[in-house]
Amino acid sequence: MKVALITGITGQDGTYLAELLLEKGYMVHGIKRRSSLFNTDRIDHLYQDPHDDNVTFKLHYGDLTDSTNLIRLVQEIQPDEIYNLGAMSHVKVSFDSPEYVANVDGIGTLRILEAVRILGLEKKTRVYQASTSELYGGMPENKNDKGFYDENSPFYPRSPYGVAKIYGFWITKNYREAYGMFACNGILFNHESPLRGETFVTRKITRAVAKIAQGLQKKLFLGNLDAERDWGHAKDYVEAMWRILQQDVAEDFVIATGVTTRVREFVRLAFAEVGITIDFTGEGVEEKGIVSACSNPEFQVAIGTEVVGVDPTYFRPTEVDLLIGDPTKSKTKLGWQPKYDLAALVKEMVATDVDHFKKESLLKSHGYTIKNQYE
Ligand code: NDP
Ligand code: GDR
Numbered sequence: 001m002k003v004a005l006i007t008g009i010t011g012q013d014g015t016y017l018a019e020l021l022l023e024k025g026y027m028v029h030g031i032k033r034r035s036s037l038f039n040t041d042r043i044d045h046l047y048q049d050p051h052d053d054n055v056t057f058k059l060h061y062g063d064l065t066d067s068t069n070l071i072r073l074v075q076e077i078q079p080d081e082i083y084n085l086g087a088m089s090h091v092k093v094s095f096d097s098p099e100y101v102a103n104v105d106g107i108g109t110l111r112i113l114e115a116v117r118i119l120g121l122e123k124k125t126r127v128y129q130a131s132t133s134e135l136y137g138g139m140p141e142n143k144n145d146k147g148f149y150d151e152n153s154p155f156y157p158r159s160p161y162g163v164a165k166i167y168g169f170w171i172t173k174n175y176r177e178a179y180g181m182f183a184c185n186g187i188l189f190n191h192e193s194p195l196r197g198e199t200f201v202t203r204k205i206t207r208a209v210a211k212i213a214q215g216l217q218k219k220l221f222l223g224n225l226d227a228e229r230d231w232g233h234a235k236d237y238v239e240a241m242w243r244i245l246q247q248d249v250a251e252d253f254v255i256a257t258g259v260t261t262r263v264r265e266f267v268r269l270a271f272a273e274v275g276i277t278i279d280f281t282g283e284g285v286e287e288k289g290i291v292s293a294c295s296n297p298e299f300q301v302a303i304g305t306e307v308v309g310v311d312p313t314y315f316r317p318t319e320v321d322l323l324i325g326d327p328t329k330s331k332t333k334l335g336w337q338p339k340y341d342l343a344a345l346v347k348e349m350v351a352t353d354v355d356h357f358k359k360e361s362l363l364k365s366h367g368y369t370i371k372n373q374y375e
Contacts, residue, residue, distance in 0.1 A: 001026065001056075002025070002081065004026045004027070004079055005083070006018060006021075006083045007030075007112070009031060009032060009059070009085070010033075010043060011042070012193060013191075014030065017241060018030060019046065024242075026056070028046075029060060030059050031061075031073065033062070033063055034061050040059070060073055064086045064111060065103050067115070071114075071115045074121065074125070075119055079125055080124065081125070081128065082116070082125060082126070084108070084168075085130045087104060088104050088105060090199065091134060092314070094159050094161035095159060101160050105164035106168055109171055112127060113181070122181045123180075126182040126245045126250075127181065127182070128184055128244060129184065130186065131168065131172075131186060132162070132165050132187065132188060133149065133187060133188065133254075133256070134159065134161060136149045136153055136320075137157050138322050139154075142154045142155075144326060149254065149256075149326065151252055158320050168185075169252075172184070173252065176250050182245070184245065184252055184253070185252040186240060186244050186253055187252060187325075188237055188240075188255045189229070189232065189255065189323055191232045191255075192232075192349065193234040196349070201229075201263055203353075205267055206346070207353050209270045209271055210356070213276065216360075218307075220289075220307060222263065223313070224263065226264070227319065227322070228260045228261060228262050228322040229261065229263070230325050231257070231261060231342055231345065232256065233339070236339055240253070240336045243334040247334070251333075253333070255325070255330050256324070256327045257341070271289075271307075273350035274350065275294060275299060276301055277294070277295075285310045286310070287309075287310050288310075289306070290304060290305065
């Protein structure tokens with residue numbers, strides 16, 4: 001039985017990856033942070049009683065800022081594969097706590113690699129590093145001839161998050177070259193799902209659409225509606241992570257769909273899922289999204305209602321305007337093929353949020369209040 005250790009197991013990707021590895025028959029260990037409230041909502045369905053026989057899923061307390069904790073866990077677990085997904089992953093928030101982000105997202109990667117080296121596991125333990133398209137910074141001159149970012153495109157990070165992750169990228173590559181470790185970067189472009197954190201733009205939109213349609217929210221405020229992102233589904237992307245560690249030779253791979261879409265268009269598509277047509281008028285901070293049709297009798301939203309506005313609070317000091325990745329290498333070498341396109345992704349995200357808020361409304365109408373991660 002292969003043994004995997006996942007940092008960031010309580011996050012979006014950690015959850016899907018744990019599910020995938022369990023399906024493949026792995027023993028899965030995960031590191032979770034101690035918090036004053038439960039932070040395991042996403043993975044509660046995977047919980048196994050540690051007193052049972054043949055347990056294949058186990059959580060450990062730990063933190064990427066704590067070297068001794070990481071060394072002890074790697075020593076105890078002796079993993080065949082480590083997936084380093086733990087990070088403060090919000091680009092905008094990284095401008096507020098840049099030093100913490102450098103410590104967790106940058107030096108945290110070094111701590112994982114050093115734990116493997118100190119314990120002499122260089123030849124046993126393979127390491128996957130969660131690198132990101134934020135490394136490219138969206139600089140137009142750095143795209144390849146076909147107009148995409150690929151494994152050879154230069155980096156130019158535009159946030160403390162991107163700068164911390166560039167350290168993680170290079171230290172992973174350096175440990176591969178210096179110590180012969182099987183350590184790889186997956187340079188993943190944006191990937192979303194119904195499990196996406198609520199303050200990332202796609203989930204913020206799908207939640208708001210579900211609430212506005214049901215009369216639970218009046219308006220959605222966003223930042224830069226012109227930003228363009230290459231959005232895939234997290235379920236497809238964790239499959240690529242696993243494939244990267246199954247290669248004969250350790251290498252870095254771009255994982256992307258090759259299609260980019262504006263935030264404004266994502267908003268339109270998400271509202272369309274509940275039968276609401278949005279027209280955008282005005283420019284810059286004056287831009288507004290106004291309902292021009294509502295074809296679903298279940299959701300009564302009046303024509304002419306202003307449901308989307310711009311709030312400059314969500315602008316970033318430096319922005320990544322456009323990202324689009326070239327998945328050619330991952331498709332040919334890894335045999336990776338995404339199952340979802342953007343339409344299927346939006347459909348699933350909106351449907352899940354509509355369902356959630358329907359249940360919540362029903363409970364409220366019967367005098368119950370529920371407090372969970374959604375509030
Ligand atoms: P999430 O924000 O959903 O999850 C991040 C995880 O990291 C959570 O489990 C979180 O724990 C954990 N974490 C945060 N700080 C620490 C710490 N100090 N020590 C240990 N664990 C910590 O991110 P995603 O699942 O979306 O992303 C996974 C990884 O992939 C991240 O490294 C991200 O930067 C990277 N990435 C993500 C992309 C995307 O589009 N989703 C694209 C490219 C890269 P807790 O639940 O307690 O907060
Ligand atoms: P990103 O994702 O910064 O690409 O990082 P996010 O969803 O936060 O932003 C995408 C784009 O949308 C614009 N935007 C808004 N963003 C947020 N969060 N909230 C808003 O209200 C809003 N309005 C417009 C942003 O300016 C941006 O251009 C994600 C994270 O998962 C990283 O960890 C990962 O490395 C990269 O994707 C690839």
